[in-house]
Amino acid sequence: MSRKVVVLVAVVVVLAVTAGCMGLGNDSGEADRYGGNGNGDSAAGNGNGGAGDETTYADADADARQAVASTQETDRQLIRTAELSVSVDSYETARTQLTAEAEGSGGYLSESDQRTREREFDNRTETWTEGTLTYRVPSESFDSFYAAVEGTGNVTDASTGTEDVSDQLVDLEARIDNLETQRDRLRGLYEDANETQDVLSVEQRLSEVQAEIERLEAQRESLRDRVAYSTVTVTLSEPAPEPETAATKEAGSAWYETSVVSAFVSSIGGVATVARAAVVAGAYLAPYALAFGTPLALVLVGKRRYLNRGHSSASTETTERTTLDADESEASDEHDE
Template sequence: MSQRRTLLLVAVVALVALAGCNGAGNAGGSADMERADGGAAVSATAAPEATSSGGSGGSGGDASVQANVQNRALIKTGTVRVEVDDFQRSKSNLTAAVAGYGGFVSDTTQERHGVGNETYTTGRLVLRVPAEDFDALVEDAKAEGDVEVVQTNTEDVTDRLVDLEARLENLRAQRDQLRDLYEQANTTEDVLAVQRELSDVQGEIERLEAQKQSLEDRVAYSTLTVELREPRPTPNRVAPDRWYDTPVLSAFLQSVDGVVVVARALVVGVAYALPYVLAFVLPVALVGGVAYRYRERWLPHQ
């Protein structure tokens, strides 16, 4: 019994070590392939510069570089904010455009706001379209009204996908070997030990497969978030039909405003009149005062 457990433990350890070696080999192979591809691309782009004619060699180098770029896994996302005249009409237009591209609307939000007796609508659409139609959808969104914000982003996830695939291959090989050990186990303890390892490996495989599937889905279908907003209306104050319909507080405040206006008008009127007083009235008053004093002093009293 002890010898069998020892052999089983040695087999599991050897299996893990073998999986690690395979992972390192695959990772190294992937890195070597990427370096080789990169070297080929650099050589292809450098060839036209090295030759003076630049004929067919230059065309071949450009084609290689373009093919290398097209093989990259790119996730495209973007945001467009537009002020539109009619929210519902713009929403219908964009929904139809997405359907025409073979995409779909993944999320929508809509909110109605009130300003006085007027209302306006704002909302957001999350649109998913094939990656090759992303730029066309951005232009469709911009054509709906006055563009306020346009933001796009591209993320290269090629290396992440390559790494996930290499790890999945190693884990699948490890799972197959654990299944063989499970079939060969004779005791309950050995069966449970291998089963635990097999469950852990299977859980890791499912987790990595979900990550890989999510990345591939985001690469295949780009995401554009479109924010639509109708213009905010300006509230209009409606005056009461009769003066006695005015609320008491409003009437008092209006009276206070009237007093302030009258006081200000008086101050402004004094400011306007003061120069005339100084220029005309004051000299006349001074002359009159001097004449009165002269008369009182020099003329005899009757």
């Protein structure tokens, strides 16, 4: 194997070890390794220069952290959030008002969850609406939008939170800059590589570095978006109707103000109710009627038969007497003649 190939492989190995140490946060170790790598490259490949002739990865990392930190010293990167529960007279009115307020400040409604509740009162259905709305508003409009939410109704619960992600962004920026420097060097090595094995090794490492850069950039953009747009979650709820609400509505008008049709329909309902009550009462009384009414009925029937029998005997005796008297009268008439 030629000296150039040996140097190329050594550089790839050093870069891989350096990236692993970066994930552990050992900056001082990185500086030593990068310095040695720089000297080795100069001695083996170029034959001139040294660690003092070029900026090492550790120096670039430190410079990036310092530059970003100094920029953000007076401009902290804060993620602000809020959660509120509000009782409102009309869910739809409050929702429309808050959405217009958010859009007017450059924000938007990101999520919405609406629920309709119902309850039966005296053959009528009372409904009310509840819902959870998630708004994203510019961080500079957070306070004004929070006040707008409070103005929609009665706030029953509220909480706010603030998270400082300045250090996270500084760290992400430094790691991305460092990986971009590695990527540029690997691209140069890839172009200079001649052996197939060297090309594949550099290409694999280059792919890993690029994937890590994209992952860290996605984290950075997510944090920046959460800093730029605050999240406000609002739960709106209409008051549930009380049971006496329906009765109050019924008692609100005099009986003679009821329409003829309504009165007739109500009367039909009353008749049906009375009939049903009579049937139910009969069902309750039926066992008692069978238990006590049957013997009484038998007694009454027996007494009536007894009375009818005595009356029949008296009538027969009367008839016989009448017949005898008639015969005697005829006999007397005949004797006189």
